[in-house]
Amino acid sequence: MKVIIIGCTHAGTAAAINxxxxxxDAKITVYERNDTISFLSCGIALYVGGVIKDVKGLFYSSPEHLKSLGVDxxxxxxxxxxxxxxxxVSVKDLKTGKEFTDSYDKLIITTGSWPILPKIEGFNLKNILLSKNYYHANDIIEKVKEVQNVVVVGAGYIGVELVEAFREKGKNVTLIDTQERILSKYLDKEFTDIAEEELKKHDINLALSQTVVRFEGEDxxxxRxxxxxxxxDADVVIVCVGFKPSTEMFKGKLNMLSNGAIIVDEYMRTSREDVFAAGDCAAVWYNPTKSYEYIPLATNAVRMGTxxxxxxxxxxxxxxxxxxxxxxxxxxxxIASTGxxxxxxxxxxxxxxxxTIEDNYRPEFMPTYEKAKLxxxxxxxxxxxxxxxxxxxxxxTPLMNTMSVFIQNGMTIEDLAFTDFFFQPHFNKPWNLLNIAGLNAI
Structure with a gap:
């Protein structure tokens, strides 16, 4: 059986290893256009902020590792x-320029995603950067070293993590987003209000409900x-307004969502026989709405690749x-969320x-305790x-993993009220926070 895998980040690496x-007896070939694989882009802000000293720690596999498993x-x-x-498949060797074809019995498409590039005047100016891969991470660190004013466009997870990292480095930081709240896809207002206040306390300038119309430069x-x-003012700009599937070559050939995400069934099969897709290039079945959605997360990618x-x-x-x-x-x-x-x-x-409940997570007779909002x-x-x-x-945050299980299994608010959770004063109260939310609801 000849297996070809196109692309090798999270989904591709998981597919190749498994x-x-x-x-x-399979003959497995991976075609990857970059010279690195399996980079954890979610760690870029930690690398930029100096929490992670060695960027090699953000790679969890390598071409050498795959070769040791018999993967070409x-x-x-x-x-x-x-x-x-x-x-x-038609392939080009980017080092030599040579083009050739290869055949397969099974094809796994794991071409991933790429940052959305907004059509903004001046976007081609130097020091306007993206945040997706290993090279972007190094570029950000190098360009930010000698400057003072940093602007981040996009207040999703990546943007929010980056502004904190830049501020920890002593930079003047502005976060711009067209939405009126940060993290507006993941959290409701009562949660983002607290997060925004925390960013402001650390002198991060929030420019929300604003649309970038142009970038201005000198030399x-x-x-600006x-x-x-x-x-x-901006000496460096990081643009992170979202991602789109890297699926241009498959348009009109495979069933897709309107944004180009490949639709797969529950076995990761596409609309063509012996062709599978996984990771950021694919749509996922979203349990809360019982519909296909585009949710590019590393966790989804490794499961789908497997x-x-x-x-x-x-x-x-x-x-x-x-x-x-x-x-x-x-x-x-x-902070965490699910569904x-x-x-x-x-x-x-x-x-x-x-x-919504607010309560201390463990009994007040304990030496310390903290309030939680759920x-x-x-x-x-x-x-x-x-x-x-x-x-x-x-x-x-692990409580959201528990809630994920509730949603996945179609459980109810009544189930939540009376599910058996342990009690131990070091960790919680006799009624777990999740129980309390369920009880309050019913």
């Missing part, structure tokens, strides 16, 4: 086209960011769907209710849980 373990890893090779009828380098409401490998020959293990569970640390606050927030649920026209969103008629959020200075 394919090599499961099918000892061809770095700096770009797949130019795929002929699904002939089961052939070919960016010097002009929005529809103001202007901001399942693509396991289902190459037989339909063995189904994809359970995702809740988009994620977390972030903003200074002293530990739908209330605002998004209402935008989708869902009939929902929510319950919210649960659920369907009005069925009680089915759709989403949850938590914020505390104590790390309670």
């Amino acid at each position: 394919t090599s373990k499961l099918y000892k 890893t061809k770095m700096q090779h770009e797949v130019l086209d795929v002929d699904f009828d002939k089961k052939e 070919g380098k960016v010097k 960011v002009i929005t529809d409401k103001g202007e901001y 399942l693509a490998a396991r289902n190459l020959v037989d339909r063995s293990i189904k994809w359970r769907g995702t809740q988009g569970t994620s977390g972030i640390k903003i200074y002293d606050y530990n 739908l927030i209330e605002e998004v649920a209402k935008q989708k026209g869902l009939n929902i209710q929510s319950v 919210k649960v969103v659920y369907e009005s008629d069925t009680g089915r849980i759709l989403g949850s959020q938590i914020l505390s200075k104590h790390d309670l």
Whole structure:
């Protein structure tokens, strides 16, 4: 069995490793256009901020590792086209310029995603940077060293983590976003209000509800960011407004969402026989809405890559769907969410209710304790849980993993009220915070 894998970040690496373990007779070839694989881009802010000293720690595999597993890893090779009828790929060796074709029995597409590049005047000025891969991380560190004014465009997870890292380095930092709140896809207002206040306390300038209209420069380098409401000095600009699937070559050939994310079934199979897709290039089944969505997360990618490998020959293990569970640390606050927030649920026209509680996470007779804010969103008629959020200075983010299980299994707010959780004063109260939210709701 000849297996070709296109792309080798999270999903591709998982697919290659698992394919090599499961099918000892398989001839596995990976085509990767870069010269690195398996880079954890979620660690860029930690690297920029100096928390991670050695960037090598952000790589969890290598071409040498894959080679030791019997995988023929061809770095700096770009797949130019795929002929699904002939089961052939057209490839270019970027080092030599040579082009050739290769055939497959099974194809796994893991081409990933790329930052959205907004069409803004002056975008081609120097020191306007992206934040996605290893080279971007090094570029950011190098360019920021000798400057003082840094502007980040995009207040998602990457943007928020970067502004904190830059501020810790003593830079003057501005965060711009068209939305009126930071992290507006992941948290409701009562949570982002706290996070925004924390950023402001650390002298980070928030320029929200503003759209960048142009970048201005001097001597070919960016010097100012002009929005529809103001202007901001900028020696370096990081643009991180979101990602799009890298699937241009497959348009019109595979079933996709409108943004180009490849639709796969529960076994990671695309609309063409013997062709699988996984990771940021693919759509995912989103359990809260029971629909296909685009949610580019490393956690989704490694699961999908693993399942693509396991289902190459037989339909063995189904994809359970995702809740988009994620977390972030903003200074002293530990924050996480899973599933739908209330605002998004209402935008989708869902009939929902929510319950929010504030309580200390463990008994007040303990030497120390911290307040926690927890919210649960659920369907009005069925009680089915759709989403949850938590914020505390104590790390309670694992509770969102528990809530993810509730959503994945279609459990209700009543289930939440009476699920058996342990009690021990070091860790919690007789009624767990999750129980309390359920009890308050019913």
